[in-house]
Amino acid sequence: MASEATTLSVDGPHGTREMRISSPGRVLWPDLGLTKLDLARYIAAVGEAFIAANGDRPVSLQRFPDGIDGEQFFSKNPPKGAPEFVRSVPVVYPSARSHPQLVLDEPAAAVWAVQMNTVVFHPWPSRAGNSDNPDQLRIDLDPQPGTDFDDAIPVALELRSVLAEAGLSAFVKTSGNRGLHIFAPIQPTHEFLDVRHAVIAAARELERRMPKKVTTAWWKEERGARVFLDFNQANRDRTIAGAYSPRALAHAPVSCPLEWDELSGANPANFTVTTVPDRLRTVGDPWARMHADPGSVDTLLSWWKRDVEAGLGELPFPPDYPKMPGEPPRVQPSRARKKD
Numbered sequence: 011m012a013s014e015a016t017t018l019s020v021d022g023p024h025g026t027r028e029m030r031i032s033s034p035g036r037v038l039w040p041d042l043g044l045t046k047l048d049l050a051r052y053i054a055a056v057g058e059a060f061i062a063a064n065g066d067r068p069v070s071l072q073r074f075p076d077g078i079d080g081e082q083f084f085s086k087n088p089p090k091g092a093p094e095f096v097r098s099v100p101v102v103y104p105s106a107r108s109h110p111q112l113v114l115d116e117p118a119a120a121v122w123a124v125q126m127n128t129v130v131f132h133p134w135p136s137r138a139g140n141s142d143n144p145d146q147l148r149i150d151l152d153p154q155p156g157t158d159f160d161d162a163i164p165v166a167l168e169l170r171s172v173l174a175e176a177g178l179s180a181f182v183k184t185s186g187n188r189g190l191h192i193f194a195p196i197q198p199t200h201e202f203l204d205v206r207h208a209v210i211a212a213a214r215e216l217e218r219r220m221p222k223k224v225t226t227a228w229w230k231e232e233r234g235a236r237v238f239l240d241f242n243q244a245n246r247d248r249t250i251a252g253a254y255s256p257r258a259l260a261h262a263p264v265s266c267p268l269e270w271d272e273l274s275g276a277n278p279a280n281f282t283v284t285t286v287p288d289r290l291r292t293v294g295d296p297w298a299r300m301h302a303d304p305g306s307v308d309t310l311l312s313w314w315k316r317d318v319e320a321g322l323g324e325l326p327f328p329p330d331y332p333k334m335p336g337e338p339p340r341v342q343p344s345r346a347r348k349k350d
Contacts, residue, residue: 016047020054022116024095029121038077038129041260044283049256050124055287056254057117059295063253063267064120064133068101068111068141070249071123072130078258085126086111093122099138103247104331113138129258132249135205136198143198144205145304147178149213150243150250151190154225156235159278162190165216165224165237166273172215176309181300184278186257186265189237191250193297195304200311206244208310210325213239214317228326229342242328253297256283267297 015032034047053060071085087110088098096119098110111134114120123131135144149169151162169192170180178194185191196205213226216239225236243250251257251265266281266289281289324336339346 018047018050018054018121020057020118020121022057022118024116027095027116027118029118029125031121031125036077038074039260039262039283040077040079042262042284044262046124046127049129049283050121052256052283052287053120053124054117056290057120059290059298060120060131060252060254061114061117062295063297063300064131064255065114065116066138067113067133067136068099068138069114069134069252070132071112071126071128072132072258073127074129074258075127078129078260082258084132085128088112089126093119095119096122097138099141101134101141101247104245111141129256131252131255133252134247134249135244140198142201144200144202144244145196145198145301147173147194147196147205147208147212147307147310148243148250149192149209150185150240151192152238152240153188154230154233154236154238157237159184159188159190159276161223162188162237163273163276165220166190166192167270168220169212169216170270172212172219176212176305176307176313178305178307178310179303181267181297182270182273183253183265183267183297184263184276184281186251186255186263186278186281187259188278190273191265193300195301196307197304200307202244202246204311205307206241207314208307209244210241211310211313211317213241214322215313226325231342231344241325245328245331248328254286267295269296272296 016034017028020027020029031050036046074082097113100108101111102108135146153162173180181193183191217224217226225233226239227233253267255265257263262283264281264286327334
């Protein structure tokens with residue numbers, strides 16, 4: 011017996027492609043009854059803005075073959091049977107190994123990824139043609155226990171001011187969960203470690219201004235009820251959910267770009283797979299102009315140098331990273347005290 015399947019017409023720069031969707035009735039979000047076909051239709055509906063934000067970048071696919079409550083895995087290399095219009099580029103990982111990574115160039119490619127059971131899309135902050143040098147500075151505002159989305163709003167607004175003082179234009183989106191993601195377009199002239207240091211410099215400056223509300227403490231036991239500025243998302247092969255990417259949460263939220271004047275009073279639960287297409291049609295894409303005037307990280311790097319000279323050095327890297335020059339010990343403070 012032939013398997014259930016349907017086709018979806020997807021417009022794009024090369025005309026309309028007829029994309030096959032197998033098991034279209036497979037339920038991905040059980041609480042809402044949203045299916046694989048519903049997700050494919052969502053991606054097609056937001057396709058132009060989705061590709062503008064996430065296209066031409068190495069991308070990791072977070073795949074859920076049995077829906078968001080089932081097993082999941084990340085896919086980076088192009089799966090077998092990818093259409094001819096889905097390409098890949100070689101990228102270098104922290105281990106110094108190089109592998110091909112997927113690149114999405116048109117909405118039909120993103121719909122194909124949904125056919126492969128992708129729910130969350132994780133683009134790199136660099137372009138496919140220059141993957142070693144990010145063209146986006148990203149800071150993840152992560153509310154810790156005792157704080158919530160509303161606590162991240164004033165932090166985001168002050169961070170915007172900090173970045174403006176450094177000559178950068180900030181853009182904001184919901185994370186799709188409790189936090190906010192702040193992006194700033196930058197000239198792709200520095201490699202990942204430099205951009206990480208620029209992020210740390212901005213985060214430390216914000217921490218000095220809002221010490222009771224924000225923290226750069228890597229160890230959870232030191233963060234308290236504050237918003238964590240996750241500097242490690244700036245590392246090579248570290249990604250966050252892309253703009254307009256769905257999230258694998260029960261109410262099918264979307265990581266949604268906002269205008270800055272929308273931020274105060276915004277409710278992230280309102281931006282979902284079912285609501286964002288209409289929002290795009292009526293409000294437009296707040297990130298459409300993001301890369302019109304990229305800035306430089308040179309001022310932030312001068313702040314980094316100033317802080318290093320004042321005794322503030324490197325911060326911890328993720329646990330799966332090789333040991334990095336100047337990095338402090340990778341042991342949480344309470345355990346270090348017990349050893350002493």
